[in-house]
Amino acid sequence: MANKKIVSRDVDFAKWYTDVVAAAHLASYSNVKGCIILEPYGYLIWEKIQEVMNKMLKESGHQNMAMPMLIPESLMKKESELINGFAPEVAWVTEGGTNKLEERMCIRPTSETLFSDYYSNIVKSYRDLPIKYNQWCTVMRWEKETRPFLRGREFWWQEGHTVHETKEEAEAETRFIMDNVYKKLFYDYFAIPAITGIKTKSETFAGAEYSITIEALMHNGVSLQSGTSHYFGQKFSKAYDIKFLNRENKLEYAYQTSWGTTSRMIGAIIMVHSDDDGLVLPPKIAPIKAIIIPIGSDEAVLELANSYKEQLEKNCIEVSIDNSDKSPGYKFAEAEVKGIPVRIEIGLRDLEKGYVTLVRRDTKEKIEVPYDADIVGTVKNILDNMQKDMLERATIHRDKLTYIATNLEEVKKIMDKGPGFIKADWCGSPLCEAKMKEIKGLKSRCILENSKPLTGKCVVCQEKARDLVVWGIQY
Amino acid sequence: MANKKIVSRDVDFAKWYTDVVAAAHLASYSNVKGCIILEPYGYLIWEKIQEVMNKMLKESGHQNMAMPMLIPESLMKKESELINGFAPEVAWVTEGGTNKLEERMCIRPTSETLFSDYYSNIVKSYRDLPIKYNQWCTVMRWEKETRPFLRGREFWWQEGHTVHETKEEAEAETRFIMDNVYKKLFYDYFAIPAITGIKTKSETFAGAEYSITIEALMHNGVSLQSGTSHYFGQKFSKAYDIKFLNRENKLEYAYQTSWGTTSRMIGAIIMVHSDDDGLVLPPKIAPIKAIIIPIGSDEAVLELANSYKEQLEKNCIEVSIDNSDKSPGYKFAEAEVKGIPVRIEIGLRDLEKGYVTLVRRDTKEKIEVPYDADIVGTVKNILDNMQKDMLERATIHRDKLTYIATNLEEVKKIMDKGPGFIKADWCGSPLCEAKMKEIKGLKSRCILENSKPLTGKCVVCQEKARDLVVWGIQY
Numbered sequence: 001m002a003n004k005k006i007v008s009r010d011v012d013f014a015k016w017y018t019d020v021v022a023a024a025h026l027a028s029y030s031n032v033k034g035c036i037i038l039e040p041y042g043y044l045i046w047e048k049i050q051e052v053m054n055k056m057l058k059e060s061g062h063q064n065m066a067m068p069m070l071i072p073e074s075l076m077k078k079e080s081e082l083i084n085g086f087a088p089e090v091a092w093v094t095e096g097g098t099n100k101l102e103e104r105m106c107i108r109p110t111s112e113t114l115f116s117d118y119y120s121n122i123v124k125s126y127r128d129l130p131i132k133y134n135q136w137c138t139v140m141r142w143e144k145e146t147r148p149f150l151r152g153r154e155f156w157w158q159e160g161h162t163v164h165e166t167k168e169e170a171e172a173e174t175r176f177i178m179d180n181v182y183k184k185l186f187y188d189y190f191a192i193p194a195i196t197g198i199k200t201k202s203e204t205f206a207g208a209e210y211s212i213t214i215e216a217l218m219h220n221g222v223s224l225q226s227g228t229s230h231y232f233g234q235k236f237s238k239a240y241d242i243k244f245l246n247r248e249n250k251l252e253y254a255y256q257t258s259w260g261t262t263s264r265m266i267g268a269i270i271m272v273h274s275d276d277d278g279l280v281l282p283p284k285i286a287p288i289k290a291i292i293i294p295i296g297s298d299e300a301v302l303e304l305a306n307s308y309k310e311q312l313e314k315n316c317i318e319v320s321i322d323n324s325d326k327s328p329g330y331k332f333a334e335a336e337v338k339g340i341p342v343r344i345e346i347g348l349r350d351l352e353k354g355y356v357t358l359v360r361r362d363t364k365e366k367i368e369v370p371y372d373a374d375i376v377g378t379v380k381n382i383l384d385n386m387q388k389d390m391l392e393r394a395t396i397h398r399d400k401l402t403y404i405a406t407n408l409e410e411v412k413k414i415m416d417k418g419p420g421f422i423k424a425d426w427c428g429s430p431l432c433e434a435k436m437k438e439i440k441g442l443k444s445r446c447i448l449e450n451s452k453p454l455t456g457k458c459v460v461c462q463e464k465a466r467d468l469v470v471w472g473i474q475y
Numbered sequence: 476m477a478n479k480k481i482v483s484r485d486v487d488f489a490k491w492y493t494d495v496v497a498a499a500h501l502a503s504y505s506n507v508k509g510c511i512i513l514e515p516y517g518y519l520i521w522e523k524i525q526e527v528m529n530k531m532l533k534e535s536g537h538q539n540m541a542m543p544m545l546i547p548e549s550l551m552k553k554e555s556e557l558i559n560g561f562a563p564e565v566a567w568v569t570e571g572g573t574n575k576l577e578e579r580m581c582i583r584p585t586s587e588t589l590f591s592d593y594y595s596n597i598v599k600s601y602r603d604l605p606i607k608y609n610q611w612c613t614v615m616r617w618e619k620e621t622r623p624f625l626r627g628r629e630f631w632w633q634e635g636h637t638v639h640e641t642k643e644e645a646e647a648e649t650r651f652i653m654d655n656v657y658k659k660l661f662y663d664y665f666a667i668p669a670i671t672g673i674k675t676k677s678e679t680f681a682g683a684e685y686s687i688t689i690e691a692l693m694h695n696g697v698s699l700q701s702g703t704s705h706y707f708g709q710k711f712s713k714a715y716d717i718k719f720l721n722r723e724n725k726l727e728y729a730y731q732t733s734w735g736t737t738s739r740m741i742g743a744i745i746m747v748h749s750d751d752d753g754l755v756l757p758p759k760i761a762p763i764k765a766i767i768i769p770i771g772s773d774e775a776v777l778e779l780a781n782s783y784k785e786q787l788e789k790n791c792i793e794v795s796i797d798n799s800d801k802s803p804g805y806k807f808a809e810a811e812v813k814g815i816p817v818r819i820e821i822g823l824r825d826l827e828k829g830y831v832t833l834v835r836r837d838t839k840e841k842i843e844v845p846y847d848a849d850i851v852g853t854v855k856n857i858l859d860n861m862q863k864d865m866l867e868r869a870t871i872h873r874d875k876l877t878y879i880a881t882n883l884e885e886v887k888k889i890m891d892k893g894p895g896f897i898k899a900d901w902c903g904s905p906l907c908e909a910k911m912k913e914i915k916g917l918k919s920r921c922i923l924e925n926s927k928p929l930t931g932k933c934v935v936c937q938e939k940a941r942d943l944v945v946w947g948i949q950y
Contacts, residue, residue: 031550031592032580035543040608043540065518068510068629069544069582069613070566075506088572091545093582095567096617105507107544107568107582117506133515138544138612142571154543 003337008276013220018148020270023337024279027148034146034153038263041338044287045266046156050136052189052285053158053261056181062132062160067114069137070105075113079239082112085206089142091153107140112207112232112258115161116240123254125245126165132173134160149267150224150475157262163254165246167233170255174231177259178212182227190265191282191390192216192272193398194226195421195470197446202430208258209233215445215470217398218271221419223445223472226268229259267475272394273362279339280362282390283383290379291340292321295328295347304356305346308375315376317383336361342382344375362386362393406455407462408439411471415440419473423448425465427458435460436471445470478752478812488695493623495745498812499754502623509621509628513738516813519762520741521631525611527664527760528633528736531656537607537635542589544612545580550588554714557587560681564617566628582615587682587707587733590636591715598729600720601640607648609635624742625699625950632737638729640721642708645730649706652734653687657702665740666757666865667691667747668873669701670896670945672921677905683733684708690920690945692873693746696894698920698947701743704734742950747869748837754814755837757865758858765854766815767796770803770822779831780821783850790851792858811836817857819850837861837868881930882937883914886946890915894948898923900940902933910935911946920945 006019021027026042038046054064070093077083090106108114119131136158146152160177164170178196186194194216205211208230216226236242237253246252273280283289290312294305305321312319322331328345335343343359350356351371358367360382369378401420405411414422419440426432426444436442436459447467458465481494496502501517513521529539545568552558565581583589594606611633621627635652639645653671661669669691680686683705691701711717712728721727748755758764765787769780780796787794797806803820810818818834825831826846833842835857844853876895880886889897897917901907911917911934922942933940 028593030543030589032543032545032547032589035545037543037593038541040538040540043538047539063515063518064522065515066513066613066631068505068507068512069615070507070510070629072507090572091568092570093566094569095579097563097565104570114505114507118503118512121503138541140544154545156541 003277003333006276006278006337009219009274016276017267017271020274020278020337021148024339026266026270026279029148034143036148036152036154038156041287042266045269045281045285046263048285048287049185049265050158053181053185056184057134057160060176060180062134064135065133066135066137067108067111067118069108071108071111071113072103072105074103075117076106079113079116079207079236081207081235086110086141091140091142108137109139109141110258110260111135111139111159112161112236113240115258116236116242116256119163119237119254119256120240120242123163123242123244126247129163129165129244129254130169130173131163132160133162134158147267147475149264149270151264155263157260159260160258162257163237163242164256165244165252165254167255170233170257171231174212174229174257174259177257178214178227178229182214182229182259182261185261186214186216186226187391189282189284190269190272191284191387191394192268193391193395195446195448197448197470199228199446200433200444200469202433203444205230207232207235209235213446215472216268216272217401217421217472218268218475219397220271221401221472223419223421223474224264224268224271225445225474226265227259227261230257232256232258273390274339277333278337280390281339281341283341283387286339286341287318288320288338288340289317289383290319290342290344291335292319292344292346293328293331293335294321294323295345298348300351301346301348304351304371308344308346311376312379315380317376317379332359341386342379344379346371358382360386362390404454405459406457407459408435411436411439411442411459415442421445422471423454424459424469424471425453425455425457426467426469427461427463428466429458429461432458432460441473442471443474445472445474478808481751481753481812483751484694484749491751492742492746495749495753495812496623499814501741501745501754504623509618511623511627511629513631516762517741520744520756520760521738523760523762524660524740525633528656528660531659532609532635535651535655537609537637539610540608541610541612542583542586542593544583546583546586546588547578547580549578550592551581554588554591554682554711556682556710561585561616566615566617583612584614584616585733585735586610586614586634587636587711588715590733591711591717591731594636594638594712594729594731595715595717598638598717598719601722604638604640604719604729605644605648606638607635608637609633622742622950624739624745626739630738632735634735635733637732638712638717639731640719640727640729642730645708645732646706649687649704649732649734652732653689653702653704657689657704657734657736660736661689661691661701662866664757664759665744665747666759666862666869667743668866668870670921670923672923672945674703674921675908675919675944677908678919680705682707682710684710688921690947691743691747692876692896692947693743693950694872695746696876696947698894698896698949699739699743699746700920700949701740702734702736705732707731707733748865749814752808753812755865756814756816758816758862761814761816762793763795763813763815764792764858765794765817765819766810767794767819767821768803768806768810769796769798770820773823775826776821776823779826779846783819783821786851787854790855792851792854807834816861817854819854821846833857835861837865879929880934881932882934883910886911886914886917886934890917896920897946898929899934899944899946900928900930900932901942901944902936902938903941904933904936907933907935916948917946918949920947920949
C-alpha cells in the first residue's frame with residue numbers, strides 16, 4: 001500500500017525523490033527561478049541539524065556570528081582564484097534604490113573574502129589566535145539546473161572560517177571538523193556511512209591548498225559530495241594581508257581554514273534511507289520521534305493517548321497526537337510519508353484485549369505491547385534499534401555498490417550495471433582523470449588516505465599509481 | 476572608573492552608543508557600505524532572543540520556514556502600495572553569472588509578496604486555515620544613513636505572515652502577537668516598559684489596513700519603533716488571488732496579517748539600560764549570567780571557582796570563568812563592558828576570612844557572602860532582583876520623560892528641555908500631524924487605545940479631538 005503520490009523508487013529514482021520531497025512537505029518550488037521554499041517540516045529538520053552541529057561546534061570552541069550578504073567586486077577580486085572559480089555563477093547587484101551603483105556587488109556565493117578582510121583588521125598578535133568563527137546563512141550561486149536540496153540558486157548552509165598561528169594547528173582544525181564534526185554527524189545522527197578523503201587537484205576548492213570531502217552514496221549508487229573542509233595555508237592571508245606578531249615577535253601571515261555543509265544533507269538523508277511510502281528519518285534527526293494515533297474517540301483511548309504523550313514528553317521525546325477527524329488509514333499514511341520513526345496505534349478493541357500496537361517506520365514491524373507497559377522504555381528501545389539498523393543497512397548497501405577495478409574495461413563493465421563507488425589506483429595525472437570522466441561522467445570522489453594501492457598501476461594508463469581513489473558519478 | 480573606550484553617556488549620547496557597541500564587541504563596521512558584522516557576542520544575544528521568541532511562537536502554533544531572498548519585480552508590483560513604499564530603497568539584482576537578467580529582482584526588503592504568492596497556491600479551503608508561518612532571515616533596504624542595529628542596509632529579523640478565514644481571527648492574531656509575544660518580550664525579558672498602540676495613517680505600513688506598534692523610550696528621550704504587527708484585511712489576498720472555499724462552500728478572499736521585529740531590539744536594550752562602563756544586560760536575555768574571576772592562582776581559589784561553575788551549570792545558569800593571565804582589574808572591566816549580570820570575585824585573602832564577593836552589574840553593589848553559602852540560590856536571587864529593578868528603573872525614567880501638552884506652546888516648551896513621550900489630543904488631520912513635525916521633527920508614535928482624550932481639543936488646531944496620541948522624535 002505504497003503512497004499514491006509517490007512513484008516507486010525502483011521505477012524512476014529521480015521522480016521518486018521529488019515526489020518524496022513534495023509529499024512530505026519538505027520543500028516546494030517558488031516563483032523565483034531556481035529557488036525553493038523550505039516548508040515548515042523541512043525547516044524543522046534543518047533546525048534539528050543546526051541544533052546538533054551548534055552543540056558540537058560550540059563545545060569545541062567555535063563561535064557563531066554573521067557577515068553581510070553582499071561582497072563588493074573589488075574585494076572579491078583580491079584573491080584571484082576565488083573570483084575565477086565563482087565569477088560565472090554569482091548574482092550581481094548593480095542598482096540600489098533608484099541609483100546605479102558605482103561598483104557592483106555580488107550576493108555571497110561563499111564568504112572567504114569577507115572573513116579574510118575582517119580578519120585583516122582584527123588579527124594583530126598570536127594572542128588573538130586562534131579565531132574560530134562560523135555562520136549560518138544562505139548563499140547564492142546562479143546554477144542553471146536545479147533540484148530541491150541537491151542543487152539550487154539559493155541554499156542554506158553553515159560556513160566556518162578559522163585563523164591560526166601555525167600550519168599544524170590549521171591543518172589539525174581542517175581534520176577536526178571533518179573527523180569530529182561532519183563524519184560524526186553523518187554516522188551518529190544521519191546513519192549514513194559516508195567516506196572521507198582528499199579531493200584531487202581538479203576538484204579542490206578555488207584557493208585551497210587541499211580540500212577534505214565527505215561523500216555519501218545514495219540508494220541508486222550516485223555519489224553526493226556532502227561537506228568539505230579546506231586548508232588554505234597562507235593563500236588568503238597573503239591576498240588579504242592577515243599578518244600577526246608571532247611568538248618570536250616577527251610579523252607572519254596567518255594560516256586559515258574554511259569548511260561547510262549545506263541543506264543538501266537533507267537530500268542525502270532522503271536518498272539514502274527513504275522508501276516508496278515516503279520519508280524515513282533516522283530517529284536522532286527526526287523532529288518528531290513518535291506519533292500517537294487514537295482510533296475512534298472512546299474516552300479510554302483518548303485518556304491513554306494523553307497519558308502516553310505526557311510520559312514521553314517528560315522524557316524529552318518529541319511526540320505528537322493526531323486527533324484530527326481524518327480516517328486512521330489516512331493518518332497512518334501521513335505519519336509514514338513524514339518518516340516519523342514510531343507510530344503508536346491505540347484502538348478500543350485492542351485495548352480491551354490489553355494491548356496497543358507500535359509500528360516502526362523503517363521496517364514496518366508491528367510490535368504489540370501491553371497497554372500498561374513502560375511506554376518510554378519501549379519507544380526509546382525502538383528508536384535506538386532503528387538508528388543502529390539504519391546505519392547497518394546503509395553500510396551493507398554501500399558495500400554492495402562498492403567495486404574494485406584495475407583497468408578501464410572493468411570500469412566500463414561495472415558502470416554498465418549501474419553506478420556506485422569504484423575503487424581504483426590512479427597515477428595522479430589529470431589526463432587519466434579526464435579519461436575516466438568519458439565513462440558516463442565518472443569523477444574522482446576522493447583520494448583514500450592510509451590505504452595501499454590495489455595493484456600499484458593506474459587504472460587508466462597502467463603506469464605507476466600514486467593514490468587509491470574512489471570514483472563515482474555525482475549529483 | 477568608567478571604561479576608557481567609552482565616552483560618557485551624558486556628554487555625547489550618540490558616541491556613547493557606538494562606543495558601547497564597539498567595546499562590548501557586539502558589532503563592527505564592514506567594508507560593505509551600510510552593512511555591519513554581527514560579532515560573536517552580539518550574535519549570542521540575537522540567538523537568545525530567537526530562543527525566547529521561538530518558544531513563544533511555537534507554543535502558540537506558529538511554524539518556522541524559509542522563503543527565497545529574491546523577489547522578481549513583476550511579483551512585487553502586484554500589490555502597488557507595497558512597491559511604492561519600498562521601490563526607492565531596494566537593492567536590485569540585474570545580472571546572474573555572465574548574463575543580464577530578463578527581469579530584475581530585488582533582494583527582499585520584506586516578504587509579503589513571496590508569502591502571498593505562495594499562499595495563493597496552497598490555500599484552497601477553510602480546512603487549510605489558519606496558516607501561521609514565520610521566518611528568521613536578513614532583509615535589505617538601501618538606507619543612506621546607517622547606525623549599528625538602529626538602521627542598516629542589511630538587518631536581522633523575523634517576519635510572520637498568517638492567513639485566516641475570518642476578519643475576526645486575523646485581527647485577533649494581529650493583537651495576539653503584539654500583546655502576548657512582543658510586549659511580553661519587552662517587559663518580561665528586556666525589562667523595557669514599551670508602549671503600544673495604533674499607527675496613524677501616515678505611519679501605517681504600505682498595504683496594511685492598520686498597524687499596531689511597540690515603541691520604546693531610550694535613555695535620552697528618543698523613541699525607537701521596536702516592532703509592528705499589521706492587519707491586512709483582504710488587500711493582499713485580492714492582489715495575489717488568495718481565495719478559499721468557506722464553510723458555506725463559497726469562494727472568499729482570505730484575511731492576512733504580518734508582523735516583525737528586528738536586530739534593532741539589541742539597540743533598544745543598549746540605549747535603555749547601559750551605562751558609562753558599557754553594556755548592562757537584563758539577566759533573562761544575557762547569554763552569560765555570571766562570570767567567575769579567580770584572583771591569583773592559588774589552588775583553593777581555583778578549586779572553589781570550579782566548584783561554583785559546576786554548581787551553576789548544573790542549575791542551567793550560563794556561567795564562565797576568566798582564567799586568563801590578565802590582571803583582575805582588566806577582567807572586572809571586561810566583565811562590566813559585556814554587561815554580565817553577576818561577577819563573582821574569589822580572592823585568597825577574602826577566602827581565608829571566609830567570604831567571596833559578588834558584584835551586581837547594574838548597581839555595582841558588592842555583596843559579600845560566606846564562601847560555602849548556597850551559590851546557586853544567591854546568584855538566582857541577584858538575577859531576579861536585577862531583572863525586576865531594571866524594569867522598575869526604566870519605568871520611572873520613562874514616566875519622568877513622559878509629558879502632557881494641550882497646545883503647541885506647551886509642546887515647544889517641553890521640547891526645548893529635550894525629547895520624550897508627549898501625550899496630546901489630536902483631531903485626526905494629517906495637516907496637524909505635519910504641523911507637529913515642524914517642532915524638531917516630532918512624529919506621532921501611536922494612538923493610545925482605551926484612553927480618553929485629555930481636553931477633547933486637538934493640540935494643534937484646537938478643533939474637536941479624535942484620539943489621544945503619543946508624540947516623540949524617533950531613530
